[in-house]
Amino acid sequence: MTTPLVQVEDLTIDFGAVRAVDGLSFTLEAGAALGVVGESGSGKSASASALLGLHRGTGARVTGTVRVAGTDVGAADEAELRALRGAKAAMVFQDPLSSLDPYYTVGDQIAEVYRVHNSVSRRAARARAVEVLDRVGIPDAARRARSRPHEFSGGMRQRALIAMALACEPRLIVADEPTTALDVTVQAQILDLLHDLRRETGTALLLVTHDVGVAAESVDDVLVMQHGRAVERGPVAEVLGAPRQPYTRELLASVPRVDSGRSSGSVPGPRTAPPGAGPLLEAVGLRREFGRGSSRVTAVDDVSLTVHAGETLGIVGESGSGKTTLGRMLVRLDDPTARLRYGGREIGSLPEKALRPFRRELQMVFQDPVASLNPRRSVGESVADPLRAAGETDETRIRDRVSGLLERVGLDAGRYERYPHEFSGGQRQRIGIARVLAAEPKLIVCDEPVSALDVTTQAQVIALLAELQRELGIGLVFIAHDLAVVRQVSDRVAVMRQGRIVEQGAVDEVYGSPQDAYTKQLLAAVPTLDPAHAAARRAARSELALA
Structure with missing residues (x-):
């Protein structure tokens, strides 16, 4: 009987008082591929880092046994670890x-x-x-x-x-969320590459991901983690097709699917504009260029669209397609070079002073809540900023209003004085939404608001936006590279490529019967939860590349 390439027995990792991994055991054979999936904080990345001894010298307390390619990682000296890293096992991180x-x-x-x-x-x-x-x-x-x-x-x-x-x-590649920040077509290319390399070199793969669809595309077996423990393990088709554990079923139920529309309790925006009602926001021929002379780049080129109150317009496309620049122009964070009407009034050419009455009503939720929250100020003070900007000076009213907003987005009002680093990624995104709501907006542009979140947290944030839209009648522009999420939340969708909209319409029509070749290409690259279907699509992409 051959010895497994990776042997992990009773691995426990403590960061101070926090137990990140709790008695984890698994093996990985040479040449095989194992996906480790679970929510943020489940211990996936901490476990993967332990395979290369990356917790050494960090203050983390690591117990149990980890053997990789014959090396006892816990007992190895620095020279043995250097020999392991790169030569026998290598790691590919999320952020290159x-x-x-x-x-x-x-x-x-x-x-x-x-x-x-x-x-x-x-x-x-x-x-x-x-x-x-x-x-x-x-x-x-x-x-x-x-x-x-x-x-x-x-x-x-x-x-x-x-x-x-x-x-x-190396005999082992450990890939920690290697495609999280990539759009679907590039993600498909990276996953195809890892598959081809495994087949040609016999390298084993341990893939850490919160995207269950990515695991289905890439591995033989899957290990589901929750709270530092292994919940379920087995062949990927069995675990994803007939999960035995309630947590695995819950995880799969949270995965947005490109082949199904919005659930009945999802975002309830109108499918069509109310009779006789004009659009809340109307853009005609928007254009935006950066740079000068030969280095000039056109980021947005002749884009026209409308958004009605209570409606969600999804905007999809690859990185560099102009989605974010367009979103910034819609709320006048960037100046457009064409007509932009809000509530029937032209605001595209207004100077900053004349824009002030509209600033509160046009808001943006950004992709990275860490970058948009001041780390030196409490979250309560950050949420209070729009209130103070509007002239509110009564500190009691400000605190009561902020406490109510924090509770409204599912957070404890008692955490007013806490700082951003004390919250999880999903909680920080909720704080960003609370700050936007403080301005009482009529339209919110959400720029990749859930792209860095695991599927269950994604579902929670999307449900929150749906509830707020239902109660307040807010118009939403939802920008994302994840086509499955966009289908779940949108009434209409616009597909962008190289600064232009190549296709737009009702979401079910665009997804169900795409007309543009680029839209078809995007939809074909979305990960599927069916490993057999994933293999067939990978083979089709390979044949297309060779043609």
């Missing part, structure tokens, strides 16, 4: 920008990893870097190896990280 040094070329960074584990010349190491960059699909790899990370797109940077992981031909 934080994993790549901005001052060095991508090729030099890969070459350095290769030289750490192999006695070769700089020239040979650089040649190896070009070889693996070419292998992961970087076009013109010899030239692009001389580029720095900021010169790569998000998908290309992730490919570069995978190339770095492959440089020393």
Whole structure:
């Protein structure tokens, strides 16, 4: 009987008083692929980091046994850990920008990893870097190896990280949320790449993801975690097709699906505009350019759309399609170069002073609540900002109003004095929504509001927005690269590509019978929960690429 490549027995990880992993045990055979799924805080990433001894020196208390490719990670000295990392096991992190040094070329960074584990010349190491960059699909790899990370797109940077992981031909790749920040077409490319590399090199894969669809596309077995413990494990088709545990069923029930419309209790906006009612917001021929001369880039090009009160307009497209710039123009955070009417009044050309009466009614929920909340101020004070900006000075009324808003979005009013770092990602997004509601808006633009959240937290935030829209009649513009989420929340949808809307209409019509080839391409790239269907689509994409 062969020894498993990875053996984890009774792994427990404590960060101070917090137990992140609690008695976890599992194995992974050579060449196999295991997906580890669960909500944020379930212990997925902490467990994955333990495989390479990355908790060493952090203050975390790690007990139990972890063996990887014959190395006892807990007992290994620093030299043994260096020999393990990169040569026998390599890690691909979620954020390639934080994993790549901005001052060095991508090729030099890969070459350095290769030289750490192999006695070769700089020239040979650089040649190896070009070889693996070419292998992961970087076009013109010899030239692009001389580029720095900021010169790569998000998908290309992730490919570069995978190339770095492959440089020393490890027996195991640990991929921690490698596609979370990527749009669906690039995500499909990265997942196809990992699948092909496994098949060709025999490398084992441990994939950490909160996206159950990504696991279905990529692994043989799946391990479901909750509160640091293993809840369920088995072949991916069995666990996703007939889950035995209530938590797994709950997790799957929260996954938005591109092939089904909104549930009856979801966002209740009108399918059509109320008779005789004009649009709340109307944009005609919006255009936005950045840069000058030969470096000028057109981010939004001749975009026209409308949003009615109580309606949700979804906007989808790949990274760089102009979605965020369009959203910022709709609330006049960026100046449009065409007509923008709100409530029947032209606001596109108004100067800032004349815009002030409209600022409260046009609000935006941003993708990253951490970046939009001041870490040095309590969340209560951040939520109170719009009230003070509107002239409210009575501190008792301000505190009562903020407490009510925090409770309205499902948070304890007693946490008024707490700071952003004391809240989870989903809770911080709720705080951002409470701050927006303080302004009593009529229209909210939500820019990727759930893209970094696990599926159950996504469902909670979406349900909150639905409830608020139902009660307040707010118009919503919901921007996302996740087509399944957009279908779940939207009445109408607009598909953007290279700054232009290529298709728009009722959400069921666009999803059910897309007319534009680009829309069809996006829909074909959305992960499916059926592993057999995923395999068929992967084969079809492979044939298309070879054609």
